[in-house]
Structures are given as structure tokens and as C-alpha cells.
Ligand SMILES: [Fe+2]
């Protein structure tokens with residue numbers, strides 16, 4: 001005899017509650033919204049009676065931490081290259097009630113505008129979005145009786161010395177980046193997927209080695225040529241930023257779907273899908289703009305012509321360089337997913353824990369050089385904390 005749906009649900013919820021032990025804090029302090037079957041504060045419609053599990057909280061906590069890192073780096077981009085006004089209104093970026101100054105480096109903005117005239121606006125908006133992601137996730141954690149996360153104690157890295165930039169410590173270093181640009185070919189491949197063993201070539205091989213600034217380090221970087229044109233070094237900084245924007249946001253595009261597969265509560269799933277979609281919108285925008293980077297050389301850094309039909313890698317392995325590098329092929333090419341028998345499909349990739357999960361995301365940020373302290377040539381202590389939070393997030397399992 002078939003059990004009634006509600007009794008099955010009740011048993012399942014009780015089992016999940018006992019298995020997961022909910023959040024570490026006592027249930028009494030968490031409020032009724034956390035209890036299985038209780039209506040959430042945000043609408044009965046979204047309540048599937050699955051509890052917010054300890055794993056859900058671990059995922060939300062990690063995401064909030066990583067969003068704080070994203071916000072920190074985007075704030076640095078906005079201070080120097082963000083728009084100062086939005087059409088007829090002013091840009092009103094704020095962090096914790098404090099106004100963020102934007103557009104302090106007009107010549108850097110000019111170099112960014114080579115990639116697209118709207119770059120300063122998009123930079124300001126991406127910054128606003130990341131601040132909102134971190135703030136919302138912290139508020140959401142608090143609403144579930146869990147602890148919001150704040151990594152400000154690791155904000156010890158020196159910012160740009162360009163005039164006007166607040167001389168406060170930062171979580172991230174944008175002056176010595178090693179930018180992985182394999183996402184470029186990953187999204188153009190029609191046969192390979194990182195989740196199924198695919199490996200990919202860089203679009204800008206020089207960015208993937210060495211250490212490159214993505215922001216002007218000081219006022220000296222902003223001096224124009226005698227004829228008023230942009231020096232290659234400044235254009236290279238702006239081009240590096242252009243590729244770095246897409247690198248950061250493709251990470252978020254994979255991270256959210258990777259972690260969404262581990263959440264239990266439907267509303268938490270909704271949070272991940274909704275914020276994750278905004279990361280994908282960012283990535284798509286930056287992917288398009290990066291292709292407009294001018295083909296210049298600055299010291300050991302060259303930005304190749306990706307429309308020449310030639311593989312830009314010294315020992316390139318591309319069988320079809322025209323398709324693997326062409327700049328306007330920014331829609332995700334249908335590729336292998338799950339099983340080759342199902343046929344190629346246009347998707348976000350990776351979405352596995354191993355390739356796109358929390359630990360993988362932290363490792364990619366570390367490899368990017370984001371936490372490198374120039375004073376010690378070592379990473380700051382934030383890496384240990386992020387790795388611990390990432391481990392807990394990746395260990396979460398969907399429970400019913
Ligand atoms: Fe974000």
C-alpha cells in the first residue's frame with residue numbers, strides 16, 4: 001500500500017533532521033523558520049519541507065566568504081576604472097554605508113574603453129552586484145540563525161598608490177596576477193569538457209605565466225605618450241583587467257551550479273540558482289569585451305590576434321584554431337556532457353565538484369595570485385580560512 005505523501009515527507013524530514021543535526025547551534029536559538037516543515041519567513045510557496053541543513057549553511061557561508069573576496073577585487077577595479085556617473089545620475093556605490101570613490105584613473109578608463117565604451121559602467125555595476133551578493137548571503141545566513149562571515153581581518157594587502165585611492169588594506173592583490181585564459185577555448189570546444197577530462201589551451205599564453213598588473217600601480221603608470229596616445233604598458237594593464245574580469249566571473253558561473261547540486265532546502269537552491277545566474281551574466285559580458293583587447297606587446301606580455309586562424313600557443317595543439325579562438329564565438333559551443341551518446345549540448349562547464357566546486361574555486365584564486373602578499377611573497381592567512389570553508393561546502397550532500 002502506498003503511503004500518503006505527507007507521511008512519507010514527514011518521515012523523510014525527520015530522518016534528514018536527525019541525520020544532519022541541523023546547524024551546530026541549538027535549535028531553540030534558531031527560530032521556527034529552521035525547523036523541518038515550518039514555514040519560512042520568505043513565503044510558503046517555496047517551502048518544500050526539506051530542512052536547511054548543516055551542509056546548506058556550509059555552502060552559503062563559503063559563498064558569502066568568496067563573494068566578499070569578489071567584492072574586494074571589484075571595488076579596486078571600480079575605484080580606478082569605474083564610472084563616476086550613470087547617465088544623468090551619479091554612481092552610488094557603497095560598502096557598509098561608506099561611499100566608494102570611483103573613476104580615479106581617467107587614462108586607465110580610456111584604455112579600458114578600447115575594449116568597450118561601456119566598460120566603466122559595467123565595472124561599477126559588477127562591483128555593486130558583488131557587494132550585494134555578500135551582503136544578501138550574510139543577511140540570509142543570519143535569518144537562518146547562522147553566523148554571517150566577515151574576512152576583513154585579512155584585508156592587509158596594499159592597494160594601488162594612484163592618487164586618491166583610499167590607502168586601506170585589501171583582501172586581494174591585483175598587481176601581480178597570473179591569469180588563466182583557458183576558459184576561452186573551454187567554451188569554444190565542441191568535443192571536450194573539463195568534467196570529462198578535457199584540457200584546454202590559453203587564449204593569451206603570456207598572461208598564464210609571470211605576474212602582471214591589472215590595475216595601474218601608481219600615477220607613473222598613467223602617464224600618456226608625448227602625442228597623447230596610450231602607452232602599451234597602460235593598454236596591457238587594461239587588457240589584463242579585461243581578461244581577468246572574465247576569469248573571475250567564469251569561476252562563479254561554475255561554482256554556483258556545482259554547489260547547487262549539494263543543497264537540500266528548496267529556498268537555498270533558489271538563492272544559489274538566482275545569484276549563480278547573475279555570475280553567468282557577468283561572465284558573458286566580459287567574455288565579449290575581452291575579445292576586443294588590442295594586439296599589443298608590453299615587455300614579455302603579448303595579446304595575440306585571436307582572429308588570425310593561428311593557434312597563439314607556442315606549441316599549439318588546436319586542430320581548428322579558427323573556431324577555437326575566434327573572438328565573436330562567445331556563446332557556449334555545444335559540447336560533450338554526461339554521455340557522448342546524448343549528443344553535444346550548450347552548457348556551463350565545469351559543474352563538477354572536482355573542477356568547479358568550492359576547493360577548486362579557491363585553488364584557482366590562489367593560482368591567480370589574488371592573495372599574494374608582496375612583502376613576504378607568500379599568501380595571506382585568508383587562504384587557510386577559505387580552504388577550510390571550501391572543504392566544508394564541498395562535503396555537503398543533498399539530503400531527503
Ligand atoms: Fe558574486
Ligand SMILES: [Fe+2]
Pocket residue numbers: 070130248249252279282
Ligand atoms: Fe561575480
